[in-house]
Amino acid sequence: MNTFLQLLISALLVSSLYSLVAVGFTMYVGVINLANFSHGDTCVLGTFLMMPLFLYATKLGWISASTGLVILILIILLIFLTGLWGAAIYTILVKPLLAAPRLILLLATVAAGQVIREAIRVIYPNGSNPQVFPKLLPSGSLNLSGITLGYDSLTIIFLTIICILSLNFIIQKTKMGVAMRAVSQNADVAQMMGINIEQTIISVFVIGSALAGMAGILNGSYYGITKFNLGSNLGIKGFSAAVIGGLGDFKGAIVGGVLLGFIEVFAAAYIPNGSQYQDVFSFLAVIAFLIFRPSGILGEKIFEKV
Amino acid sequence: MLELTEIRVKYGKSVVIHDVSLSIQQGEIVSILGPNGSGKTTLVRSIVGLTPVVSGEIKFFNESIQKLKPHQIVAKGIVVVPEGRGIFPKMSIEENLKTGFMFIEKDKNVMNERIQEAYDRFPILGQRRNQLAGTLSGGEQTMLAVSRAMMRKPKLLLMDEPSLGLSPKLVQQTFGIIQELNQAGTSILLIEQNAVKALAICTRGYILQKGNVVLSGTREQLIADEKVHKAYFAMD
Ligand SMILES: Nc1ncnc2c1ncn2[C@@H]1O[C@H](COP(=O)(O)OP(=O)(O)OP(=O)(O)O)[C@@H](O)[C@H]1O
Ligand SMILES: [Mg+2]
Numbered sequence: 001m002n003t004f005l006q007l008l009i010s011a012l013l014v015s016s017l018y019s020l021v022a023v024g025f026t027m028y029v030g031v032i033n034l035a036n037f038s039h040g041d042t043c044v045l046g047t048f049l050m051m052p053l054f055l056y057a058t059k060l061g062w063i064s065a066s067t068g069l070v071i072l073i074l075i076i077l078l079i080f081l082t083g084l085w086g087a088a089i090y091t092i093l094v095k096p097l098l099a100a101p102r103l104i105l106l107l108a109t110v111a112a113g114q115v116i117r118e119a120i121r122v123i124y125p126n127g128s129n130p131q132v133f134p135k136l137l138p139s140g141s142l143n144l145s146g147i148t149l150g151y152d153s154l155t156i157i158f159l160t161i162i163c164i165l166s167l168n169f170i171i172q173k174t175k176m177g178v179a180m181r182a183v184s185q186n187a188d189v190a191q192m193m194g195i196n197i198e199q200t201i202i203s204v205f206v207i208g209s210a211l212a213g214m215a216g217i218l219n220g221s222y223y224g225i226t227k228f229n230l231g232s233n234l235g236i237k238g239f240s241a242a243v244i245g246g247l248g249d250f251k252g253a254i255v256g257g258v259l260l261g262f263i264e265v266f267a268a269a270y271i272p273n274g275s276q277y278q279d280v281f282s283f284l285a286v287i288a289f290l291i292f293r294p295s296g297i298l299g300e301k302i303f304e305k306v
Numbered sequence: 307m308l309e310l311t312e313i314r315v316k317y318g319k320s321v322v323i324h325d326v327s328l329s330i331q332q333g334e335i336v337s338i339l340g341p342n343g344s345g346k347t348t349l350v351r352s353i354v355g356l357t358p359v360v361s362g363e364i365k366f367f368n369e370s371i372q373k374l375k376p377h378q379i380v381a382k383g384i385v386v387v388p389e390g391r392g393i394f395p396k397m398s399i400e401e402n403l404k405t406g407f408m409f410i411e412k413d414k415n416v417m418n419e420r421i422q423e424a425y426d427r428f429p430i431l432g433q434r435r436n437q438l439a440g441t442l443s444g445g446e447q448t449m450l451a452v453s454r455a456m457m458r459k460p461k462l463l464l465m466d467e468p469s470l471g472l473s474p475k476l477v478q479q480t481f482g483i484i485q486e487l488n489q490a491g492t493s494i495l496l497i498e499q500n501a502v503k504a505l506a507i508c509t510r511g512y513i514l515q516k517g518n519v520v521l522s523g524t525r526e527q528l529i530a531d532e533k534v535h536k537a538y539f540a541m542d
Pocket of ligand 2: 346347348389466
């Protein structure tokens, strides 16, 4: 029973990371019908932007003084920076290609991912090798009748929930969110209603990239490591979760991320040699969904193409 | 108030609007009649900036607007009831109404008043305000599209075949509303295939064929015209 509960916590942790990547991914699909294949690399970019920031803060002696607050500020700064990156990607890459067939834009995002990876590898000192990522999250753990609840896991789960709830609020209740949904349902009519489509698409890129940055640094601090090419795996997991949830479906992406996390953790634990094949299980799940339920697990989209 | 001067529109290489000129004065209902594929919807798209004109000029209140972005053009006081109604199917009825207001005007109180006016006019919309608009019938969607257009009390209303697919009773009702809006001060550009109905309420009209204006004139002139009579009234 205890092992089971322990696994449950691990699964929730992995699920959180996947969901966070997946909701960003699905937003791009929902609003401009684009699978952004640089999304996973943007996560990793977040970690490589965070490390120098952290190093600098340490040098200034800020980290030992009032660590929690400083780290919070660093995280906010990082979210801001990756958001800025999203705006840059929009301006440089997306805007000129918006009128082109989507496939071209999709390929451009693949290239953008490649550029991020290579740039890190070349520019970052010793960038080809794995880097130790600073422990941003509280260490230690809570012991509840034999189950260990790491403060880091709990923080990640908590922060993910906060991010997802805020995003849901933005999408459902704010003017920007209404604009995003309108554009996703009918871009021409959205413009006839006075929606500035360019501004709406930029905000999708800013929010999507900021979420990716957040996911990246949470992932990095949990595993204590980052590497220039980790994004491919993270991106594919986010993509898979988004597919399971139904591409473009916000709630579905969360459910997909949770499902994927559970499949991986429990397959690794209960199937002999499962940990070697955990990716196989998650991709089997994706394929099964593509065949049997292509509209996703919930099949109800708030972003939807008409 | 709206003046198109020799505008030309292309999709790729093919010209679909050939140097068309037309105008709407304040207070008018101007109808554009023409068969399928004659370029009626394209005209609307060009006026609001969704499809660029390659030459010619579009002026709204003497200001050239053809270089502006769609959201800037509609903010000047133009509202569209798009072809096929263009409601947002995955939004509630109330949210659809709000989209007709919130992106251009700010005052929440006015918005809520206008929503109430819409519900007073069409109680069915009020009863189902929280349901997804995609669940409405065709006629109800027209009510929603017209109500959404009225949220901003536009100076100029462009309506692209509002009566398409409606029952005779609803067509009657829709044309009644168009006249009512016009009497309340809105100028209307009415695109229709239902020429009999359109000619019954318009002040002037244009007949479009393959992207050319082949005939234009006052309501009386059009009704009296031999060709129009043959094409549209012969069966009556
Ligand atoms: N996006 C597009 N790309 C290429 N050609 C187009 C496009 N939209 C319309 N056309 C063509 O332009 C011409 C005019 O089309 P338009 O939709 O303006 O006609 P319409 O008068 O509104 O017709 P209907 O009565 O069927 O609505 C048609 O020949 C049509 O095939
Ligand atoms: Mg048309």
